[in-house]
Amino acid sequence: MDRAESEGRLRLARCIVDDGWSLRRAAERFQVTHTTAARWASRYRQHGPAAMADRSSRPHRCPTRADQRTERRICKIRVTRRLGPARIAARLGLAPSTIHRVLVRYRMPPLAHLDRSTATRIRRYERQRPGQLVHIHIKKHDRRPQG
Structure with missing residues (x-):
């Protein structure tokens, strides 16, 4: 997360909680919706400045996962x-x-x-050093004058 973003959230929350601004006034000043302002103020009240960072969106559990x-x-x-x-x-x-x-x-x-008979992974092109398989054909043309 961007540091300036978390500092902006902290300033917004402090305006509401510490300075007593209304949600609508703070939301208008910081150009966010009043529900977003309420969310950040609530997090600041409960957890302090550390709560201003983004949270993971990964679910805590997955009830449909196979056992x-x-x-x-x-x-x-x-x-x-x-x-x-x-x-x-x-x-x-x-x-x-x-x-x-x-x-x-x-x-x-x-x-x-997988290899069908042994079920081991097929590892192709295993060489000691990179480019070992590169092969270049060079054809020299005869430089004799015509005539």
Whole structure:
């Protein structure tokens, strides 16, 4: 967050709480809505100047997230059967997007990035130093005069 932004919020909150300005007057002076002014004043009353910083918008919990038992089943089926999200979803009766999200969370690579026989990651172009595979063809033209 921008430092000037948090200082502006602090000045707004102090005008309302400490100096006794009305919400509408402070909101008009700082060019925000009166609900925003009320929000910042309330945070300042409850938590002080430290509350003027932006908060994370990440939710504290996700009630629709699959439970750990289901996530473990998804990972086990992926490792043992080598199935994609759509087929795992059909077996477990879940949405393919849920299966995909779980596989991404557990950093399981897409099937296209795995060797079919060994199920290990395919690592292509492993060389000792960068540019080792660069190969340039040079063709020299004969410089004899015509005639």
